[in-house]
Amino acid sequence: MNEHDSELIRQKLINQGYIETNSEKHAEIILINTCSVRKKAEEKAIQYSRQMKNKNKTVVMLGCLAQHKGQELLSISKADIVIGTRSYEKIIDILLDFEKKGTKRAICEDLGIFQLKRRKVREGEFSSYVNIQQGCDNFCTFCVVPYTRGRETSRNAYDILEEVIELEEQGIIEITLLGQNVDSYFDGKYDFSDLLKLLEDNTKYIKRIKFTSPNPRDMTMKVIKTISNSEKLVRWIHLPLQAGSNKILRKMNRGYTKEEYIYQALTIRDLIKDVSITTDIIVGFPYETEEDFYETLDVVKNVKYDGAYMFKYSKREGTPASLFKEQVDEETKGRRLRELIENVNNYIMERRKLMLNREYEVLIEGESKKDIGYSVGKTFNNISVVVKGFFKPGTIVKGIVKEIRGHTPVLNIA
Ligand code: 5AD
Ligand code: SF4
Numbered sequence: 242m243n244e245h246d247s248e249l250i251r252q253k254l255i256n257q258g259y260i261e262t263n264s265e266k267h268a269e270i271i272l273i274n275t276c277s278v279r280k281k282a283e284e285k286a287i288q289y290s291r292q293m294k295n296k297n298k299t300v301v302m303l304g305c306l307a308q309h310k311g312q313e314l315l316s317i318s319k320a321d322i323v324i325g326t327r328s329y330e331k332i333i334d335i336l337l338d339f340e341k342k343g344t345k346r347a348i349c350e351d352l353g354i355f356q357l358k359r360r361k362v363r364e365g366e367f368s369s370y371v372n373i374q375q376g377c378d379n380f381c382t383f384c385v386v387p388y389t390r391g392r393e394t395s396r397n398a399y400d401i402l403e404e405v406i407e408l409e410e411q412g413i414i415e416i417t418l419l420g421q422n423v424d425s426y427f428d429g430k431y432d433f434s435d436l437l438k439l440l441e442d443n444t445k446y447i448k449r450i451k452f453t454s455p456n457p458r459d460m461t462m463k464v465i466k467t468i469s470n471s472e473k474l475v476r477w478i479h480l481p482l483q484a485g486s487n488k489i490l491r492k493m494n495r496g497y498t499k500e501e502y503i504y505q506a507l508t509i510r511d512l513i514k515d516v517s518i519t520t521d522i523i524v525g526f527p528y529e530t531e532e533d534f535y536e537t538l539d540v541v542k543n544v545k546y547d548g549a550y551m552f553k554y555s556k557r558e559g560t561p562a563s564l565f566k567e568q569v570d571e572e573t574k575g576r577r578l579r580e581l582i583e584n585v586n587n588y589i590m591e592r593r594k595l596m597l598n599r600e601y602e603v604l605i606e607g608e609s610k611k612d613i614g615y616s617v618g619k620t621f622n623n624i625s626v627v628v629k630g631f632f633k634p635g636t637i638v639k640g641i642v643k644e645i646r647g648h649t650p651v652l653n654i655a
Contacts, residue, residue, distance in 0.1 A: 242390075242419050243304055245370035247274045249357045250303065250329055257333050270299045270336070273320075275306035277385045279555040290318035299339065303329070305389035309559070312347040325349030326390055327375075354396055360404075362411040367635030368606075369413045373401055373436065374420030379456065381483070382494050382562040383526060383554060386421055393422065398431040398439055409446040414635060415604065416440075418452040424459035434463040441473050448637070449604065451475045451623065457482075457505055458496035469513045476513050477623035480506060481521040482544075485537035489526050492565070499536060506544045517547035517592075517622040524581055525554040525574030527565035534577050538584050545588040547624060553578050589648055596624070596642045596650050603640070603652055605632040612646070626650045 250272065255261060262268050271293045275286040283306050293300050300320040307314060308325035315323055322335055322345065330352045339346070354375045362369065376391040377384075405416055418436075420426060426433040440450055450473045455464075457480055468474045480502075484490055487498050497505075509516055522537060541549075553574040556563045603618040603626055610617075615627040618638070627649055632638055640654040 242370075242372070242375070242421075243274050243276060245372065245419060246303070246326070246329065246355060247272075248370075249355060249360065250274075250332060252357055252360060253329075253332060254336075265293075268298060270301060272301045272303060275302060275304035277305035277309050277389050277557070279552065280557070281555070287314075287318045290320045294319040301332075301336070305385065307347075308349055308389045308391075309385060311349045315345050315347055321345050323347035323349075327351045327353065327355070329355040351391055354394060356396075356404075359407055362408065362413060365634060367413060368415040368417070369408050370417050370419050371401060371404055371408070372396060372420070373418045373452075374423060374426050377421040378425075379422060379458075379496070380494060380561075382492065382565075383483075383523065383557065383560060385557040385560055388559055390421060393425065395420075395426050395428045397428050398436050401436065402439055402443055405440055405444055405447065409444055412446075412635075414446055415449040415451070416447060418450070420452075421454065422456045422459060423452050424455045424461065424464060432461075432463075434461065434467045437464070437467050437471070437474060441471055444473075447473060449473060449475050449621070451477065454479050454481060456496075457502050460505065462508075465509055465512050468516075475623055476516045476621055477519070477547075478509055478513075478516060479519045479521075480509070482537070482540055483521060483523050484526060484529070484533070485535075485540040486529070486533035487536075489529055489533050489536075492528060493526060493562070499540060503540060503543045515622050517624055518544060519548035519550075519623075520544075520546050521550045521552070522581060522585075523552050523554050524577040525569035527554070527562055527569065528567045529554075529569055529577075534580075537581065541581070541584050541588060545592055546585055547589060547592050547622075549585045549589075551578060551581050551585065586648075590645075593624075593645045593648055593650055597645065598641060598643070600639065600641050601626065601650075601652060603628060603638050605634055605636050605638060607634045612649075615651075624650065626652045628652045628654065630654075 273286055276282040290300050301322045302320040303324050307323045328348045328350045374395045376393040377386050378393045380387050424433050485499050601620045605616050605618040609615040609627050612627050616632050617627050640652040642650040643653045644651040
């Protein structure tokens with residue numbers, strides 16, 4: 242979501258006549274879009290802002306940290322301007338005002354989901370994010386998002402469709418729908434599954450539709466069936482687990498049990514052919530014992546993820562879990578994380594091997610940075626593969642997987 246916001250802000254500034262430079266030295270204004278999910282990201286952003294102020298740049302702090310800390314961030318980061326996640330609409334006015342008067346300001350008003358009418362697609366761009374919803378009302382006890390992105394708000398389905406059609410007319414063939422909890426999308430008439438159908442049925446050139454992130458507590462059979470019957474909905478579900486122990490899930494306020502989660506994941510595997518399932522897992526949440534941690538490993542064993550983002554629990558100021566008494570020490574967190582990664586990786590490898598000698602259609606994304614002379618792309622179930630040679634980003638190639646290098650399948654074109 243931050244990446245997408247940055248792109249929209251970048252375009253808004255360019256439309257106003259600002260000139261973009263990727264040379265830090267030549268920039269007069271530095272915009273820093275910040276993340277608050279874990280502490281380290283916050284610290285890095287603050288440090289970078291101070292560094293830029295020492296070089297006499299005008300510094301604008303955007304994003305979740307800006308929303309969460311507001312006025313306080315002006316002094317912590319030494320930035321000139323702080324703009325919260327729902328106030329980007331005003332960015333030009335605020336910048337012009339600063340140029341004129343030089344007054345430092347923090348603006349964190351709720352002006353709704355930030356949009357740009359008729360976004361101009363970059364040369365060669367084939368894939369785009371589309372906001373469908375912003376904010377979250379789930380209040381998981383570890384998470385800062387409800388405080389940084391505000392209450393859950395859904396965009397009107399027809400506005401979304403109009404934006405998608407504008408994008409496909411400019412050459413976009415893949416869209417990723419963005420929301421903190423897409424399964425509870427509701428615009429008063431359309432639910433998430435209806436929205437997916439609407440986009441599938443009314444687009445001409447879009448070949449792939451992805452979304453992130455669903456929440457296991459709100460995912461419906463209707464959505465699972467819509468995906469299983471679709472030619473455009475990518476066969477990939479990111480299903481954040483967070484933890485496997487029912488005790489921890491309750492303390493996290495996740496709203497599902499281990500058993501319900503496993504049942505849902507296996508149903509998804511049953512009903513959506515060749516689906517890939519990825520997840521987010523936190524280790525070392527307060528009160529997590531060795532037994533609780535093994536419950537997480539047990540879910541991993543049952544579901545066999547195709548990919549996972551794994552984190553040590555990071556205490557976030559203002560969240561309920563930050564006040565929980567029994568915090569887990571850093572060393573235990575580190576050890577559990579290493580063990581988890583090893584487990585997850587074994588199953589990823591097992592899943593990748595199933596791809597050997599099978600045919601896949603791959604959407605090329607660009608040159609591989611790791612494998613010189615190879616292109617990188619994604620299968621229809623969102624697995625990254627490499628293909629020998631160079632292909633224009635956005636082209637679809639067909640081939641057979643003949644080798645797995647690390648975790649990456651290598652596609653041979655006949
Ligand atoms: N500590 C560690 N990980 C966190 N996440 C969210 N909040 C925290 C936290 N306080 C992780 C969750 C979420 C992902 C985006 O970041 O796993 O799904
Ligand atoms: Fe945070 Fe996701 Fe929970 Fe919302 S559902 S509070 S965004 S972890």
